[in-house]
Amino acid sequence: MDGIKLVNVGKYYTVKREQVKVLEDINLDLPANKITVILGRSGCGKTTLLRLVAGLETFEQGEIQATHVKRKAYVFQEDRLMPWLTVRKNITFGLKDKEIDHEKISGIIQMVGLEQFEAAYPVQLSGGMKQRASIARAFAYNPDFIMMDEPFSALDYFTREQMQKELLKIHHKTKCSILFVTHSIDEALILGDKIVILEKGIIKSEYEIEKDHERDLLSDKFVALKKQIMDDLKVV
Ligand SMILES: Nc1ncnc2c1ncn2[C@@H]1O[C@H](COP(=O)(O)OP(=O)(O)OP(=O)(O)O)[C@@H](O)[C@H]1O
Numbered sequence: 346m347d348g349i350k351l352v353n354v355g356k357y358y359t360v361k362r363e364q365v366k367v368l369e370d371i372n373l374d375l376p377a378n379k380i381t382v383i384l385g386r387s388g389c390g391k392t393t394l395l396r397l398v399a400g401l402e403t404f405e406q407g408e409i410q411a412t413h414v415k416r417k418a419y420v421f422q423e424d425r426l427m428p429w430l431t432v433r434k435n436i437t438f439g440l441k442d443k444e445i446d447h448e449k450i451s452g453i454i455q456m457v458g459l460e461q462f463e464a465a466y467p468v469q470l471s472g473g474m475k476q477r478a479s480i481a482r483a484f485a486y487n488p489d490f491i492m493m494d495e496p497f498s499a500l501d502y503f504t505r506e507q508m509q510k511e512l513l514k515i516h517h518k519t520k521c522s523i524l525f526v527t528h529s530i531d532e533a534l535i536l537g538d539k540i541v542i543l544e545k546g547i548i549k550s551e552y553e554i555e556k557d558h559e560r561d562l563l564s565d566k567f568v569a570l571k572k573q574i575m576d577d578l579k580v581v
């Protein structure tokens with residue numbers, strides 16, 4: 346299977362010489378061309394899981410196998426823009442000069458709604474705008490696998506909805522694999538082909554979402570699934 350596979354992965358952090366288990370026995374397929382959403386409460390291990398998949402962190406147990414994954418991009422939970430570069434230069438930062446397709450970059454900047462700000466510096470942007478620039482940078486890199494850690498949480502409701510739609514459009518067009526972290530059940534239901542519920546470092550449940558389902562949060566099917574996920578997460 347193309348994509349990334351985690352087999353019996355366990356991760357510990359050492360805090361004051363004590364080993365604290367953060368992820369336990371994670372078995373998970375992140376299939377190519379799909380959006381896999383990791384959903385869970387604060388502190389359950391979502392960022393840690395993403396960092397392991399990205400190769401940014403070591404782990405003590407198990408194995409992570411990648412098949413036909415060449416270019417990985419990562420959208421961090423906080424924006425990590427270079428303050429001395431303009432928005433446009435930040436977005437093309439990971440690319441060699443000859444790799445830059447200026448027209449395509451303009452399209453990506455437009456998609457995230459920053460066309461009026463491409464010459465601005467990060468300090469001149471709001472939190473949500475910085476986050477949109479980070480998302481644009483990830484897509485400018487032409488990734489075949491993209492990891493996104495709560496990328497829309499700094500955005501207002503309307504911009505968030507719009508970015509979710511744009512993400513689905515890009516995904517449809519590029520077919521890139523996406524590993525997306527959120528603590529929003531609605532967002533998971535809107536975006537996910539597969540939803541993985543993480544609780545205290547353990548996979549509690551997994552849901553495969555039908556391919557041609559309607560992403561309508563008010564439909565009976567969706568309300569039922571949301572209720573089930575709320576039960577899993579013990580949201581009353
Ligand atoms: N570098 C570290 N050293 C020690 N413990 C850590 C470290 N990074 C994370 N942890 C612990 O691992 C657990 C999971 O952290 P993680 O950042 O993966 O959570 P999260 O699900 O992303 O939370 P949030 O939704 O708040 O971003 C937490 O208990 C955290 O305290």
Ligand SMILES: [Mg+2]
Nearest residue numbers: 391392393422
């Ligand atoms: Mg996190």
